[in-house]
Every structure is written in C-alpha cells, then in structure tokens.
Amino acid sequence: MWITLSEYLKKINSDSSKYFEFNDRILEVTDKIIPLDFESIFNNGNKVLKFEIGFGNGESLIKLAEKYPDINYFGIDRKMDRVRTALCKLNKKNKIANLMISRLGADYIDQIIRQESFDEIIMNFPDPWPKKRHHKNRTINGDYLSVLHSVLKKDGIFRFASDHEEYSMEVFELLKRSKLFRNVYDTPFKNEVKNRIETQFEKHKTREGCKIFHIKFAKI
Numbered sequence: 704m705w706i707t708l709s710e711y712l713k714k715i716n717s718d719s720s721k722y723f724e725f726n727d728r729i730l731e732v733t734d735k736i737i738p739l740d741f742e743s744i745f746n747n748g749n750k751v752l753k754f755e756i757g758f759g760n761g762e763s764l765i766k767l768a769e770k771y772p773d774i775n776y777f778g779i780d781r782k783m784d785r786v787r788t789a790l791c792k793l794n795k796k797n798k799i800a801n802l803m804i805s806r807l808g809a810d811y812i813d814q815i816i817r818q819e820s821f822d823e824i825i826m827n828f829p830d831p832w833p834k835k836r837h838h839k840n841r842t843i844n845g846d847y848l849s850v851l852h853s854v855l856k857k858d859g860i861f862r863f864a865s866d867h868e869e870y871s872m873e874v875f876e877l878l879k880r881s882k883l884f885r886n887v888y889d890t891p892f893k894n895e896v897k898n899r900i901e902t903q904f905e906k907h908k909t910r911e912g913c914k915i916f917h918i919k920f921a922k923i
C-alpha cells in the first residue's frame with residue numbers, strides 16, 4: 704500500500720526514536736528537516752559528500768569514514784536491526800565527525816534529498832530478489848535511475864557491487880540505455896577493485912568463491 708512520506712517517516716521513526724539519543728551520528732529524518740541540508744547537518748567544512756544505500760552492519764561505511772576524514776558520508780538502511788548493529792559499532796568508537804546514518808528506505812529519497820547533493824552514491828550487494836516474480840522489488844529500475852541522477856552532482860559517480868550476475872547485468876543495461884550515465888570502466892564490470900574496503904556481505908561471498916561484479920558509472 705502506498706503511504707505518504709509523512710506517514711512513512713512517522714512509521715519508521717516510531718520504533719527507532721529511542722536510539723536517536725544514544726549517538727549523535729544517527730540522524731532522525733522528520734518532516735521538519737527535509738529536504739536535508741548536509742552542510743548544516745555535518746557542519747565540518749568538508750565539501751565532498753558520499754551516500755550509501757543499504758549499509759548493512761555499517762562495517763565498511765565506518766571504515767571508509769575513518770580512512771577519509773575529509774569526505775562526509777551519509778548512509779541509510781531501512782532495517783532497524785542493521786541500524787542498531789551499526790550504532791553499536793559507533794558507540795565503541797570516538798565520534799566520527801564525517802559520518803551520519805539514518806534508518807531510511809531508498810524509496811523516498813527524491814523528496815528527502817535536495818537535487819545535486821552527492822558526489823557519489825554507493826550500493827553494495829542490494830537484495831537481488833532472484834525469483835522473476837519478485838524482480839519488481841529490486842531497488843534499481845529505470846525510474847529509480849532518474850532519482851539517483853537527480854541527487855548526484857555534476858559528474859557524480861554511481862557505484863554498484865553484487866555477486867548476482869543477472870541483477871548486475873540488468874543494472875548495467877539499464878544504466879547504459881538510460882543515457883543519463885556513462886560507463887567509467889572500459890568493460891561492463893570489474894571483478895576486483897584496487898584498494899577497496901570490502902563489505903561484510905562481500906567478504907562472506909568472496910569466501911564462498913563467488914565472483915563479484917563491480918559497476919561504476921558517472922552522471923552525464
């Protein structure tokens with residue numbers, strides 16, 4: 704059932720609000736603060752902003768933020784247990800001033816995020832919904848690419864990684880056909896990316912011997 708953004712935010716915040724007081728790195732997204740103003744949210748002078756959709760346990764996002772303190776990172780995940788796990792990790796660390804996480808689904812970002820906000824959007828191992836009748840649940844489709852395009856800055860990068868070949872191929876074809884992005888690689892995929900910080904899911908899949916498909920496109 705379709706619900707308004709306001710109803711959606713109330714719903715997802717209702718069972719997570721008790722966590723907001725535990726750590727100032729978790730941002731409660733409400734009607735009052737949208738569209739989000741990242742300059743005042745971070746207030747640290749950093750100019751580059753990267754966005755991860757579906758950070759999972761947050762391990763790789765936290766490592767990225769620690770490795771690159773001059774870049775701001777905003778991560779979302781729609782599942783409360785993932786946000787809670789990331790929060791536990793953050794609570795064991797000193798404040799990471801260039802990182803913010805929110806419990807949020809990707810669905811409403813065109814209403815929550817200003818146009819041309821991000822230098823990079825990262826999607827690591829989004830749920831592939833392998834059964835054909837479930838493909839409609841995949842986050843990436845033609846319409847969603849327009850949303851990603853609108854929230855990226857000029858020349859902004861979209862990175863996608865998955866162990867699911869068919870989904871990766873579909874995303875590559877959608878990107879190529881959209882005419883909104885250009886391939887940064889000279890091949891559809893790379894199976895390895897130098898200096899990459901692996902995600903929890905990626906480590907798991909690599910250990911199982913799965914091939915990983917990395918896609919990198921730039922906004923036209």
Ligand SMILES: C[S@@+](CC[C@H](N)C(=O)[O-])C[C@H]1O[C@@H](n2cnc3c(N)ncnc32)[C@H](O)[C@@H]1O
Nearest residue numbers: 757758759780781782808809827828902903904
């Ligand atoms: C397979 S896990 C991968 C987690 C992490 N990126 C990794 O590579 O370890 C997919 C994650 O995406 C999140 N997710 C799925 N659909 C989402 C959506 N529409 N918006 C935000 N997060 C979503 C799930 O809650 C889950 O944490």
